[in-house]
Amino acid sequence: MGNVLGKQLQTFNWRRILWRYLLIGLVMAALIVLNVCFPDRALASLDDDRYDGNIFALYAGNGAIVPPKxxxxxxxxxxxxxxxxxxxxDSRDCKESSFVISQLQAPYGRVANFVPVMADAIPLKEAFGANEPGYYFQGSVPQxxxxxxxxxxxFNQTGALKYETVDDVFxxxxxLLPREESQELLRRPVNELNVELVPAE
Structure with a gap:
């Protein structure tokens, strides 16, 4: 009787192992087929509210801004x-505003501190001190x-952000001289997401 039970256990284990390897093989084959059929399709997108990774590294080209210094x-x-x-x-508006923040850091990063705060990381508390980010957060992003x-x-603005608006406050x-009295800068596209400011000719 013990001999029959041992044979059944060996057969059962081999079937389980065989099915496991077969399933892993099918998943790998499906991934390879998808990669071969759609090689140039990136899943990151500026036009949606999906999580793609850190927005400053992906969309602003400035992964050094987070974590803040x-x-x-x-x-x-x-x-x-x-x-x-x-x-x-995972916010379209935050993705679009990230490169404005990055652009502002170029001229003002040495004389001002830039403190990006992940809104989801603000602790739940009854009250905050004026030296805590939660004191200023109004519940909407981007702020x-x-x-x-x-x-x-x-300056305190929630929603889409324009470089010129914050630059005027800086x-x-x-x-500094108001924008009207200083050298005019024009936007020049660097790539599909970022622009740089160059002197007008």
Whole structure:
């Protein structure tokens, strides 16, 4: 009787192993066929609310902006202007605003701190201090705030963001010439997502 039971167990185990390898082989074959038939199709898209990865690395070409070099509390202690940007990686509007934030970092990144904050990472608390991002978050993304060196809010906007709008506030904070009196810059496409500002000819 023990001999018959042993043979049944061996047969059962071999069938299970055979089915497992067959299933793995079919999945691998399907992936290879998909890769061969659709080799140039990327799943990342600027036009949807899907998660594609970090929006600053994918769409803004600036993976160095996250994680931020300083926290909001550290930035306020340094008494530097702070651009606070609330975002999520699976929002079309946040994807589009990410390259505006990256463009702003080019001229102002050495004199101001840029603090992008993943809105999903804000802890649930009853109250926040003025040195915590949750104090400023209004519940919608993208939300962009610009605090001056004293920590006073100079700009607070939820939704789509234009470079010129935030640049005007930076100019006011740093006492720079208004846009109308300075050299005109034109947008020149770098690729399908990003543009650069170049002097007008």
């Amino acid at each position: 300083v926290s909001l509390a550290q930035s306020l202690k340094q008494k530097k202007p702070t651009l606070l940007f609330f975002y999520v990686d 962009t705030l610009l605090l001056d060196e004293e920590g006073k809010v100079q 100019r006011k904070i740093f006492d």
